[in-house]
Amino acid sequence: MTQRILIAGLGLIGASLAKCIKKEHSKSYLMGWDHCPATNEIARQTSLVDEVPASFDQGAVQADFILLALPVEITKTYLARLGELSLKPNVLVTDTGSTKAEISQYAQQFSFDFIGGHPMAGSHKSGIQAADADLFENAYYIFTPHDTTRLPELEVLFSGTRAKYVTLSPEEHDQITGMLSHLPHIIASGLVNQADTFNQHHPRAQQLAAGGFRDITRIASSDPRMWTDILLSNRQTLLTMIEEWQDRMSTIAKWLQTKDEAAIYAFFESAKETRDQLPIHQNGAIPAFYDLFIDVPDYSGVVAEVTGLLGEHHLSLINLKILESREEIHGVLQISFKNQTDLLLAEQLINKKTTYTCRIK
Numbered sequence: 001m002t003q004r005i006l007i008a009g010l011g012l013i014g015a016s017l018a019k020c021i022k023k024e025h026s027k028s029y030l031m032g033w034d035h036c037p038a039t040n041e042i043a044r045q046t047s048l049v050d051e052v053p054a055s056f057d058q059g060a061v062q063a064d065f066i067l068l069a070l071p072v073e074i075t076k077t078y079l080a081r082l083g084e085l086s087l088k089p090n091v092l093v094t095d096t097g098s099t100k101a102e103i104s105q106y107a108q109q110f111s112f113d114f115i116g117g118h119p120m121a122g123s124h125k126s127g128i129q130a131a132d133a134d135l136f137e138n139a140y141y142i143f144t145p146h147d148t149t150r151l152p153e154l155e156v157l158f159s160g161t162r163a164k165y166v167t168l169s170p171e172e173h174d175q176i177t178g179m180l181s182h183l184p185h186i187i188a189s190g191l192v193n194q195a196d197t198f199n200q201h202h203p204r205a206q207q208l209a210a211g212g213f214r215d216i217t218r219i220a221s222s223d224p225r226m227w228t229d230i231l232l233s234n235r236q237t238l239l240t241m242i243e244e245w246q247d248r249m250s251t252i253a254k255w256l257q258t259k260d261e262a263a264i265y266a267f268f269e270s271a272k273e274t275r276d277q278l279p280i281h282q283n284g285a286i287p288a289f290y291d292l293f294i295d296v297p298d299y300s301g302v303v304a305e306v307t308g309l310l311g312e313h314h315l316s317l318i319n320l321k322i323l324e325s326r327e328e329i330h331g332v333l334q335i336s337f338k339n340q341t342d343l344l345l346a347e348q349l350i351n352k353k354t355t356y357t358c359r360i361k
Contacts, residue, residue, distance in 0.1 A: 003028045005157070006063035008056055008078060010034040010043055013096050013119060014069030015131035017161070018048050023133055024160025031059045039128050048131065060085055065157060068095040071226060072233040076106050083110040092150055098177065098226075099233040100144040100170035108146070115154055116144035116170055118177075119163060126223070134339075136161035144170040178237040183245065185227055186238070188220040215291075290343040294333040294350060294358040306333060309353055315342050 005021060007014045010032050022030055032049035033056050034040050040052045053059035060066055060082060068075045075095050082093065093114045097103055100116040107114035121139040141163035145151050148167070155165055168176070195213070199206045231238060255263045296302045303322070310317065319336035337343045343360065350358045 003064045004031065004062050005029070005065045005067070006031045006033065006053075006059040007049070007067045007069055008033050008059075009069035009074075009096075010039050010048070010128045011069065012122070012126050012128075012130045012132075012135070014067070015043070015048060015128045016121075016133065016135040017067065017069065017096070017119070017158070018043075019131055019133040020136065020160035021157065022049075022160075025157070031063065033059050034128075042128050048128070056081070057085060061087060064088060064091060065153075066091060066093045068093070068097075070095070070097075071229045072097040072099055072103055073229050075103055079103075079107055079110065079114070082112060087112055092153060094154055097233075098181075098230045100142075100168075100173045102233045104144055104146065104170040113147075113150055115151060116173075117154065118142040118144070118173065119158075119161065121163075133160075134162075136163040137339075139163050140166050142166045142168055142173055144168055144173050146170075174234050174237050178234055178241055182230060182234055182238055183241050185219050185222060186231070186242070187245070188217045189227075192217050192220045290337040290340055292335045292337070292343055292346050292350070292358055292360060294335065294356050296333045296356055303333065306335075306350070306354070306356075309349055310335070310346055313345065313349060315346055315349075 003025070005025075005028055007018050007021075007030070010018070011034075014032070014034075018030060018032055021028065029051070030049045031051045031053055032040075032043045033053055034043070043049050044052050051059075053062075056078070066082065066087075068078050070078060075097055079093070091112050093107070093112055094117045095103060095114075096117055096119055098118060100118060104114070104116045107116075119136050119139065119141045121136045136158075139161075141158060141161060143151055143154060143165065145167065151167070191213075195205065252264075252267065254260075255267075294306060296306065303320075307317065307320070316338055317335055318338055319334075321334050322332070335346065337346060347358055347360060350356055
């Protein structure tokens with residue numbers, strides 16, 4: 001009998017998972033539904049799914065699998081609605097939320113089987129038109145089951161993602177992502193907001209922030225609605241981590257007050273050693289950035305020359321900028337790629353076809 005799958009939420013994650021499922025399970029019947037009528041129309045016109053049901057309820061009662069690709073708070077609303085419907089007896093429900101403890105605990109009150117999920121992948125683009133069947137390749141797909149009995153069913157369902165499966169408890173998931181993703185987003189946003197206040201009194205600072213400062217705070221450009229929901233759903237974990245961070249900053253302030261050179265040096269040395277041992281360009285709690293830095297001379301057409309070379313070899317760029325943090329003959333062209341394969345190929349092309357120096361950080 002043909003399996004029927006419903007994906008609720010056809011944004012980047014939901015639509016990309018739809019492509020992965022259709023590619024790997026062509027005999028399954030895939031339904032997709034979104035609260036936005038325009039998104040549903042695109043899903044129909046592009047044949048992203050086999051059917052867009054008239055309502056979420058209509059699709060849910062037919063489904064063997066239900067995937068909620070929605071923010072955590074909205075997912076809770078949909079779970080509550082599922083609890084009121086006459087679903088198939090063996091239906092399996094999962095989600096894609098960035099926090100797991102709250103949603104997993106909430107789902108325990110319902111009679112249907114639920115396994116929390118978190119595909120750790122993203123893109124600079126959003127929405128259904130950014131759907132990418134390769135989005136999850138080699139990324140981590142975390143499952144947080146209270147009972148692992150039905151976990152193999154999800155692993156088969158999402159096999160087309162070519163992701164690396166990891167199983168954690170909901171609490172451990174939130175601790176890990178809190179430290180490696182949520183807290184860094186808070187710190188990056190805090191730095192940007194503090195710099196903005198500083199810039200009001202020192203306008204020249206904004207120009208100088210175009211280089212390294214912009215790079216180390218790039219995750220502050222994330223969706224504010226999504227991150228508000230993430231922080232509130234992982235509140236207790238983050239309150240503890242923020243308190244620990246404040247204690248650490250207070251310690252550094254004391255070192256500065258007492259001019260403790262040895263302690264300050266040890267602080268930076270330890271951070272450097274730890275940072276240098278981290279895996280390079282692997283998808284983790286924060287998606288990796290695939291950046292190539294090219295020293296280029298200041299003459300007309302040099303940017304077109306470089307991008308034209310990359311275009312000839314069908315390398316897709318996702319971002320390009322010229323770093324103007326120094327007044328020298330050569331500038332630095334920073335080009336961002338979608339994946340490591342394109343990054344390494346671009347580096348080889350630049351080294352082989354031009355006289356420009358390039359490097360990967």
